[in-house]
Amino acid sequence: MDPRIKMWGDEPYYGLGYDFDPTWFLSDADRALEAEIIDACQRVIRPLAIECDRTGAYPRASVDELGRLRLLAMIAPEGYGCRAASHTQVLMATEAIARYGCPSTAVIFMMHLVAVGGLVFRAHGNPAIESLLRRMDTDALIGTASYTDPETGGHFWYPKTSSATRVADGWHVKKTAAFTTSSGHANWYLTQTTSPDFSGDYSDLSVFLLYPDEVKGNPDTWDAMGMHANQSAPVEIDAVIPENRIVGWPGDGARSNDEAIDPLAFLQYAGAYNGVAMACLDVARRHALRRGHAQYGRRIADYATSQDSYGEALCEAQASRLFAYGMAKAMDDATDGGSWEMYANDPDAAPRSAFTAWGLEAKVLAAGLASRVSDRMLQLCGGRGYTRAGEIERLVRDAKAGWVMAPSNEVSRQIVGRWALLGVESVDWWNQKVDERALRNELGKLDAAEKQQLVDELSAELAGAGD
Ligand SMILES: Cc1cc2nc3c(=O)[nH]c(=O)nc-3n(C[C@H](O)[C@H](O)[C@H](O)COP(=O)(O)OP(=O)(O)OC[C@H]3O[C@@H](n4cnc5c(N)ncnc54)[C@H](O)[C@@H]3O)c2cc1C
Numbered sequence: 001m002d003p004r005i006k007m008w009g010d011e012p013y014y015g016l017g018y019d020f021d022p023t024w025f026l027s028d029a030d031r032a033l034e035a036e037i038i039d040a041c042q043r044v045i046r047p048l049a050i051e052c053d054r055t056g057a058y059p060r061a062s063v064d065e066l067g068r069l070r071l072l073a074m075i076a077p078e079g080y081g082c083r084a085a086s087h088t089q090v091l092m093a094t095e096a097i098a099r100y101g102c103p104s105t106a107v108i109f110m111m112h113l114v115a116v117g118g119l120v121f122r123a124h125g126n127p128a129i130e131s132l133l134r135r136m137d138t139d140a141l142i143g144t145a146s147y148t149d150p151e152t153g154g155h156f157w158y159p160k161t162s163s164a165t166r167v168a169d170g171w172h173v174k175k176t177a178a179f180t181t182s183s184g185h186a187n188w189y190l191t192q193t194t195s196p197d198f199s200g201d202y203s204d205l206s207v208f209l210l211y212p213d214e215v216k217g218n219p220d221t222w223d224a225m226g227m228h229a230n231q232s233a234p235v236e237i238d239a240v241i242p243e244n245r246i247v248g249w250p251g252d253g254a255r256s257n258d259e260a261i262d263p264l265a266f267l268q269y270a271g272a273y274n275g276v277a278m279a280c281l282d283v284a285r286r287h288a289l290r291r292g293h294a295q296y297g298r299r300i301a302d303y304a305t306s307q308d309s310y311g312e313a314l315c316e317a318q319a320s321r322l323f324a325y326g327m328a329k330a331m332d333d334a335t336d337g338g339s340w341e342m343y344a345n346d347p348d349a350a351p352r353s354a355f356t357a358w359g360l361e362a363k364v365l366a367a368g369l370a371s372r373v374s375d376r377m378l379q380l381c382g383g384r385g386y387t388r389a390g391e392i393e394r395l396v397r398d399a400k401a402g403w404v405m406a407p408s409n410e411v412s413r414q415i416v417g418r419w420a421l422l423g424v425e426s427v428d429w430w431n432q433k434v435d436e437r438a439l440r441n442e443l444g445k446l447d448a449a450e451k452q453q454l455v456d457e458l459s460a461e462l463a464g465a466g467d
Contacts, residue, residue: 003031009042015282020314030089032070032098032316040065041101042151049102052229053394056184056220058227058316062105066097068139072112073133076120077262077341080133086338087328089343091271095321098275099282104229106275108142110268111181114261115145115190119205119262122248124344128209132188141187143144145261146180146215146235153178154406157257157429158202160194164250171196175210175237183233184219191237192257195250202430205253208250209247214239226397255350261345263331263352266359270324273366273402276395277317277373283391284310284377284393291384300380309380313373320365327358357419367402367409374399 023031045062050251052059066072077084083089085268090113098106122128135141147156148241162175175191188211218233224368227342245463248256288301288310300306332338334351342349378385385392403409417425426433 001062004037008038008047013038013282016061016278016285016314018058020318022318022321022325023293025088025329029071029462030092031070033089033248034092036069036443037071037096040050041067041097043230045101045105047096049147049229050391050394052102052104053226054228054388054432056222058182058219058231059102059105059108060185062102063108063142063236065140066105066142067137067433068215070110070137070341072140072142073116073136075113075116075134075340076123076133077339080123080130082133082137084275087267087331087335088325089338091267091324091328094268094318095278097279098272102225102229103272103276103279103395103401106268106272107227107232107401108144108182110265112142112186112274113189113268114264115143116418117260117264118145118190118247118256119143119209120340121206121256121343123340126244126247127242128242131207139187142182142185143315144182145182146177146183146191146237148178148180148406150176150234154286154404154408154411155429156406157192157205158431159193159205160202162191163198164196164206164268166196170240171208171246172240172244173210173214173437175235177235177237180217180235181230181232181451183222183231183235184212184217185231186215186217189215189235189237190247191235192253193224195251195253201219201432203254203432204251205251205257206250207248207256208241210237210239210241210245214241225400226394227401232298249318255348258353258356260352261357266355266363267324267328267331269402269405270320270327270362270366273322273363273370273399274317274321274401276314276370277320277366278398280370280377280392280395280399281310281314281317283395284380284385287381287385287392291382295370300382304364306380309376313376316369317373319438320362320369323365326363327355330358331355336401338348341394359415360416362405363402363407364409367405370399421467 004018006017021211030352045064048059048062060265070083073082074085076086094106094110097109119129123133129441149159149161151160152158173193175193190209192207195204197264198204222231287307290298290300331352378392379395381390384390415427
């Protein structure tokens with residue numbers, strides 16, 4: 001077998017070959033792993049993507065493949081029997097699962113690995129976490145990050161309807177989550193609540209590990225436009241859990257977001273939605289080469305307008321992919337190839353947080369790309385693309401999830417723009433900073449009597465606060 005030819009079972013791949021992949025970012029070992037993932041996609045994950053999109057069934061056999069490939073705990077250190085994977089490998093694996101296999105499974109993998117990041121960040125010295133990481137691949141233990149609060153939506157770092165209290169020998173954790181991928185199917189859950197000593201500061205967060213008997217999931221109730229198989233339904237938690245199931249320590253949640261949850265989420269958003277865009281290009285290529293028009297003796301691919309549309313979409317995809325791989329490479333350089341071991345000696349180390357703005361940009365680029373490219377490739381495929389037989393309509397529906405997933409592209413762009421224009425201090429993740437300009441502008445609209453009324457109201461409020 002010629003390793004320069006991308007295979008799909010016994011045949012050359014019908015989509016774009018390796019000459020359109022940024023292979024120079026990958027080592028020989030990375031490329032060998034990618035070939036294994038493509039093989040698993042061809043045999044198991046892609047057929048299940050089609051079936052589970054129709055039935056809404058959870059793709060458990062695909063998850064088992066991820067365990068077999070040792071991807072579930074891939075970022076954990078070798079000391080736990082894991083791959084100690086780089087950011088580049090995580091990006092490659094996520095893109096490959098979405099592209100050759102199943103976008104729903106890619107999001108299952110993403111929400112899982114984000115949660116694994118939270119665990120690995122504080123694994124050192126916690127037997128409950130260390131034991132889970134050791135068993136994760138062999139037992140195919142799929143996890144998930146149950147974060148989004150029903151009241152604060154896509155600002156997932158702002159958990160209003162949550163709490164944790166210290167009880168004898170453990171913690172009483174309460175949480176409602178509006179969306180949780182693998183709801184009711186996960187083997188373990190990572191969740192974030194306000195801290196046990198919470199006093200109104202929403203940046204005071206804590207992270208907990210829970211098991212299915214402590215979580216009320218809603219299996220098989222997910223009913224959405226796309227991503228049918230990923231079961232991103234609500235979750236409720238009202239459980240007392242042992243002491244060592246806090247991940248890190250009370251108040252460590254914001255740091256966990258900055259250094260573990262967000263970096264992996266942004267990297268994998270990029271992988272998943274760049275992968276969806278590439279899947280659209282692959283499927284459209286197959287159709288454009290097969291479908292001919294008798295009146296002209298030409299195929300869709302032979303029209304100059306198709307070539308222009310395809311070329312434009314590919315150029316946009318390559319820019320987003322290079323952005324993501326460039327970021328992954330920089331993160332690898334900053335972490336000795338993706339190591340998580342520095343936090344054992346230095347819990348405040350923050351090499352990954354340095355890439356937050358880049359991560360937001362990578363997410364915006366990839367989610368926007370998938371939305372636009374899927375739309376254009378459906379049009380390229382014509383009415384046959386609109387039918388289920390062509391596969392592209394499934395990808396169009398799946399692609400739309402990226403834009404709205406948190407932080408949505410609107411929220412992400414606003415954070416990046418604000419940060420760039422006004423500095424990082426102005427980002428104000430937890431709505432704590434007074435906008436003096438807006439405040440003075442509004443006060444300027446009040447007449448003397450209205451100002452006096454406001455003064456009276458504020459005085460009464462202050463007097464009440466002093467009681
Ligand atoms: C397929 C899928 C899987 C998911 N999996 C998980 C999971 O595993 N775990 C998890 O915790 N969550 C998960 N989520 C939730 C997801 O990450 C978002 O939190 C959720 O989609 C937000 O939805 P919402 O309706 O509450 O949006 P809202 O936050 O209500 O946003 C609605 C609209 O308002 C806009 N908007 C919001 N705030 C602002 C603002 N300040 N300025 C300007 N515009 C604003 C948004 O851009 C959007 O257009 C998943 C969601 C989907 C679709």
